[in-house]
Amino acid sequence: MRTWTPPELPALPGTGVAPKLFNTATERLEYPAIPEGRAHLYVCGITPYDATHLGHAFTYLAFDIMQRAWRDAGIETVYAQNITDVDDPLLERANATGADWRALADEQIGLFRSDMHRMGMLPPEHYIAVTEQIDEIAAAVRELLDRGFAYTVPTADAAGDDIYFDTAAAERDSQWRLGDVAPYDRETMLRLSAERGGDPERPGKRGPLDPLLWRAERAGEPSWETPVGSGRPGWHIECSVIARGALGGAFTVQGGGSDLVFPHHEFTAAHATALSGTPLAHAYCHAGLVSYHGHKMSKSRGNLVFVSRLLDGGADPSAIRLGLLAHHYRSEWEWHDSDLAVAQRRLEAWRAGLLRESEDPTPAAAVVRQLRSAIANDLDTPVMLATLDAALDQGVDAPGLVADAVLALLGVQL
Numbered sequence: 173m174r175t176w177t178p179p180e181l182p183a184l185p186g187t188g189v190a191p192k193l194f195n196t197a198t199e200r201l202e203y204p205a206i207p208e209g210r211a212h213l214y215v216c217g218i219t220p221y222d223a224t225h226l227g228h229a230f231t232y233l234a235f236d237i238m239q240r241a242w243r244d245a246g247i248e249t250v251y252a253q254n255i256t257d258v259d260d261p262l263l264e265r266a267n268a269t270g271a272d273w274r275a276l277a278d279e280q281i282g283l284f285r286s287d288m289h290r291m292g293m294l295p296p297e298h299y300i301a302v303t304e305q306i307d308e309i310a311a312a313v314r315e316l317l318d319r320g321f322a323y324t325v326p327t328a329d330a331a332g333d334d335i336y337f338d339t340a341a342a343e344r345d346s347q348w349r350l351g352d353v354a355p356y357d358r359e360t361m362l363r364l365s366a367e368r369g370g371d372p373e374r375p376g377k378r379g380p381l382d383p384l385l386w387r388a389e390r391a392g393e394p395s396w397e398t399p400v401g402s403g404r405p406g407w408h409i410e411c412s413v414i415a416r417g418a419l420g421g422a423f424t425v426q427g428g429g430s431d432l433v434f435p436h437h438e439f440t441a442a443h444a445t446a447l448s449g450t451p452l453a454h455a456y457c458h459a460g461l462v463s464y465h466g467h468k469m470s471k472s473r474g475n476l477v478f479v480s481r482l483l484d485g486g487a488d489p490s491a492i493r494l495g496l497l498a499h500h501y502r503s504e505w506e507w508h509d510s511d512l513a514v515a516q517r518r519l520e521a522w523r524a525g526l527l528r529e530s531e532d533p534t535p536a537a538a539v540v541r542q543l544r545s546a547i548a549n550d551l552d553t554p555v556m557l558a559t560l561d562a563a564l565d566q567g568v569d570a571p572g573l574v575a576d577a578v579l580a581l582l583g584v585q586l
């Protein structure tokens with residue numbers, strides 16, 4: 173899929189250091205492996221309806237900042253993102269509104285692309301829709317069947333069988349173990365599976381957590397003719413195949429919002445390990461979930477604040493970025509409508525501070541050093557913002573350097 177034009181990214185004097193990142197899988201801060209100085213990042217993309225809300229923007233901004241940190245440290249980045257452009261909730265929305273699912277997806281992908289561009293987000297080098305990789309995904313399902321990691325479950329309402337991943341077989345015959353990614357007990361996994369697209373109660377499965385790999389064609393649903401029958405792929409195998417196809421084995425970071433830890437990232441990793449014998453990623457990083465009006469901002473609840481509406485209403489994209497960056501990417505927090513005005517005031521204060529004549533200006537080189545040390549500490553943007561509040565309140569000796577650092581590391585235009 174087409175992406176969007178990259179934002180300006182000034183080079184700063186000297187180099188930063190590679191960031192230490194919190195790995196969900198080990199629950200520790202780590203330096204994930206970056207072979208040959210190239211960091212490979214996969215971030216789970218949108219299901220294209222109700223895009224782009226501030227929860228989405230917070231997650232994509234976290235991984236935008238991660239790449240800015242790597243680039244400033246002299247590390248090249250290769251970024252892949254998917255689009256889940258065929259999936260139950262998208263089809264349900266299209267049915268409910270009488271829209272064609274393909275037209276809905278295309279319109280929302282266009283809106284997301286425009287929002288990402290306006291927000292100054294670094295675009296992925298590989299931007300891949302599920303519907304562009306059906307053959308590759310079906311081939312992976314075929315291989316899982318052939319190697320005993322998958323089984324069929326008969327259907328009452330379809331001509332063919334559904335296909336499921338055999339969790340117990342994978343634990344026995346591959347290097348993957350349930351819980352490798354998600355630090356949860358079994359009871360929590362069962363609850364999350366039911367809440368997040370799984371079907372632990374479905375009769376005929378070998379294990380309740382076994383996830384769907386292939387859904388046989390149902391009347392009125394889009395489907396593709398493949399070597400595993402006519403139908404469409406399950407959710408986790410899509411990201412597993414797209415990520416490995418774009419980035420290869422054991423890449424640097426698998427990312428997304430924390431609602432994806434289980435079952436999505438657990439089974440994305442399980443499928444990849446069963447297929448390739450190597451882990452999917454060196455680290456699994458997750459952004460905290462943004463709430464609004466007391467609940468997680470979600471399409472199902474409808475409590476959404478759209479980036480495009482804020483921008484169309486005259487909001488400065490840099491102010492929206494500052495409103496989000498005021499929270500550490502792993503924190504769970506609530507957006508209040510007043511947050512935008514607070515961020516706008518901060519942005520204006522910084523812009524004024526840049527022009528301030530001072531008797532005793534803060535050395536810009538020291539500001540850059542402090543920004544680099546904060547971003548290297550698990551992308552600590554609240555500390556970066558506090559550093560800039562203090563420095564710009566006092567005035568700086570080299571405003572151009574500070575403006576470049578703010579643009580390069582935070583994507584905020586002063």
Ligand code: 5CA
Nearest residue numbers: 216217218219227228231256428429461462469
């Ligand atoms: N298509 C799948 C991933 S393969 C999906 O989760 N799509 S999504 O449109 O629901 O979400 C897109 C991204 O935004 C995901 O990484 C998700 O974890 C993240 N996200 C969704 N809601 C929130 C929220 N309220 N706060 C923070 N991140 C969120």
Ligand code: ZN
Nearest residue numbers: 216217411436
């Ligand atoms: Zn995904």
